[in-house]
Amino acid sequence: METFNHxxxxxxxxxxxxxxxxxxxxxxxxxxxxxxxxxxxEKLPFTDKADLRKAYPLGLQAVPDSEVVRIHSSSGTTGxxxxxxxxxxxxxxxxxxxxxxxxxxxxxxxxxxxITPGYGLWTAGIGFQAGAEKxxxxxxxxxxGNTQKQLKMLVDLKSTVLASTSSYALLLAEEVANQNLGEQxxxxxxxxxxxxxxxxxxxxxxxxxxxxxxDIYGLTEIYGPGISIDCGEHNGLHxxxxxxxxxxxxxxxxxxxxxxxxxxxVITTFKKEGAPLLRYRTHDITRFLPGxxxxxxxxxxxxxxxxxTDDMVKVKGVNIYPGQIDEVLKTVAGVSSEYHVTVAHQxxxxxxxxxxxxxxxxxxxxxxxxxxxxFKSRVGLNIIPTxxxxxxxxxxxxxxxxxxxxxxx
Numbered sequence: 001m002e003t004f005n006h007x008x009x010x011x012x013x014x015x016x017x018x019x020x021x022x023x024x025x026x027x028x029x030x031x032x033x034x035x036x037x038x039x040x041x042e043k044l045p046f047t048d049k050a051d052l053r054k055a056y057p058l059g060l061q062a063v064p065d066s067e068v069v070r071i072h073s074s075s076g077t078t079g080x081x082x083x084x085x086x087x088x089x090x091x092x093x094x095x096x097x098x099x100x101x102x103x104x105x106x107x108x109x110x111x112x113x114x115i116t117p118g119y120g121l122w123t124a125g126i127g128f129q130a131g132a133e134k135x136x137x138x139x140x141x142x143x144x145g146n147t148q149k150q151l152k153m154l155v156d157l158k159s160t161v162l163a164s165t166s167s168y169a170l171l172l173a174e175e176v177a178n179q180n181l182g183e184q185x186x187x188x189x190x191x192x193x194x195x196x197x198x199x200x201x202x203x204x205x206x207x208x209x210x211x212x213x214x215d216i217y218g219l220t221e222i223y224g225p226g227i228s229i230d231c232g233e234h235n236g237l238h239x240x241x242x243x244x245x246x247x248x249x250x251x252x253x254x255x256x257x258x259x260x261x262x263x264x265x266v267i268t269t270f271k272k273e274g275a276p277l278l279r280y281r282t283h284d285i286t287r288f289l290p291g292x293x294x295x296x297x298x299x300x301x302x303x304x305x306x307x308x309t310d311d312m313v314k315v316k317g318v319n320i321y322p323g324q325i326d327e328v329l330k331t332v333a334g335v336s337s338e339y340h341v342t343v344a345h346q347x348x349x350x351x352x353x354x355x356x357x358x359x360x361x362x363x364x365x366x367x368x369x370x371x372x373x374x375f376k377s378r379v380g381l382n383i384i385p386t387x388x389x390x391x392x393x394x395x396x397x398x399x400x401x402x403x404x405x406x407x408x409x
Contacts (some may be wrong), residue, residue: 003245004038006270011035011044014276018062020055021278041184042247043079046254046279051157052221053080060275061085068274073121074220081121084220085274091130093271097240098131098226104297105189105214106232107161109136112186114159116168117194118144125195128163131226137161144168147175147285158186165194166201167396170337173208187211193218193225198326201337215304221280222267228302236289243270246302247279248288251309260376262287263310264309265302283309285321313405315350318381322402325354328374334362335371338393341403350407352383357390 014021015032025031028045035041052060060083061068067087073084084096102111113132117124125143132139140157142150151174153159156310171193176182187209193216206213217226217237224348228239239246247266250257259261265282285308288303307321314320329335336357343352352376358367368385375383 004041004240007041007245007268008032008035010268010270010276010278011041012277014062018060018276020060020062021276023052023393032225039072042256044279046281048281049074049221049283052082056080057083058085059299060277062233062276063087063273071106071121071191072123072171072220072224079232082221087273089284090223090272090274093243094127094223094226097223097243098127099134100240101191101214101216101229102131102135102137104229104231104295106190106212107135107137108315109190111160111188112138112140112157113161113163113191114140114142114150114154114157116142116144116150116162116164116172117225120210122346123218123220127218127224127226128191149169151175151179151181154187155181160186160188162187162190162209164190164192165396166205169209171207171395173205174353174395177208178179182208182210185209189214191216191229198323198330198337200326200330200335204337217305219284220283221275221277222269223272227267231293231295231297233293233295235293238293238297238299238301241299244268245270246288246300248286248302249281259290260287262303262306265305283315285309285323311403313403315343315381318379320352320379320381320403324379325402328371328378329356331374331378332367332370334359334367335387336390338395340393341401343405343407345407352381353386354383355386355388355393357393358387359390 012032015025024045053201068085069088070086070091072084085135115125115128119125129139129141139151140159142153169190188211190211190213192213202213215230215237216225217228227244228237245268248257248263249255249266251264262285264288267275267280267282267286268278284305286302286305289303293301304322310319325339329339336359339354339356341354364387368387371385372383
């Protein structure tokens with residue numbers, strides 16, 4: 001009942017204060033007073049990134065300019081950027097959620113957090129910093145790149161926590177190994193977000209740096225990173241149900257999926273003032289995890305993000321997600337975490353090339369044959385596997401692009 005009251009209050013506020021949603025409600029002939037049950041709520045229109053782009057630059061703003069203290073933006077790499085205005089309360093709420101994330105990861109105000117994600121219009125760096133400051137920990141705001149200086153600060157400032165994308169954490173881990181810096185580090189934990197990552201990559205980073213790793217989730221449109229994190233049980237991510245309402249829907253029917261099944265995550269913001277969002281389609285694929293967590297938290301859990309609907313490629317009628325490739329590679333001994341998929345159209349048919357790295361002294365042909373067999377068995381598609389030595393695939397200081405579809409370029 002409390003959740004529904006939060007939703008009703010939000011809808012009433014949108015009707016009163018948000019020109020964006022006033023227009024949307026008018027289009028579908030809905031008034032706030034019409035929403036009397038959860039069934040009524042589930043008839044409300046979804047909001048998609050395309051809607052937000054049409055509202056560029058500040059069409060989402062639901063408060064006067066005098067109440068906006070900051071803006072953030074999506075990267076705009078795939079189209080018009082999305083501008084999100086924040087009020088002082090929004091900034092404070094985000095810092096509160098992020099500080100909770102650190103606490104769930106077992107951190108205290110004695111920790112020193114080296115922050116490597118980007119600053120500026122992007123939400124990542126400043127979100128990690130605000131959460132650290134809220135908790136009272138020492139923030140080391142490095143930002144991305146300059147790997148040698150990152151390593152120097154890790155050693156000299158005795159950083160205990162690394163905040164990073166998984167791609168950059170792997171690059172740092174490899175450099176720590178190459179330069180024999182492991183015994184000079186004081187790192188205990190890694191808070192890793194911004195992109196999905198598989199178990200092999202997780203193991204490599206954790207083992208090379210000697211740290212416990214935590215998944216953190218978020219997106220610019222919904223505050224930024226810090227809206228969910230896994231706890232010390234590492235069995236799903238707790239999300240802050242007093243600030244956000246999560247739904248998981250079938251991408252085709254747009255109806256809720258059965259309990260425990262994967263679908264697309266949809267988020268509604270209860271308290272956001274600057275740019276509140278109703279039923280926002282994230283295009284991230286996950287599922288709810290039932291029952292209480294052994295950690296005792298009252299906050300519910302969702303599973304790791306297994307991919308995005310726009311990461312998926314369809315080849316010969318088969319849907320391929322990065323998460324499936326991770327699952328295949330982790331079953332094959334001698335294969336590392338890094339891979340790159342190219343989909344092309346050659347000789348009148350589609351083909352998939354999977355390049356991946358292997359450990360030293362591994363039989364290249366045998367591993368290629370096993371990866372090909374496992375891919376066919378698990379995903380249902382024949383591929384062209386190419387194994388190469390460790391370090392041969394490009395590394396990234398930001399997010400890694402795992403699948404490139406060349407058929408339409």
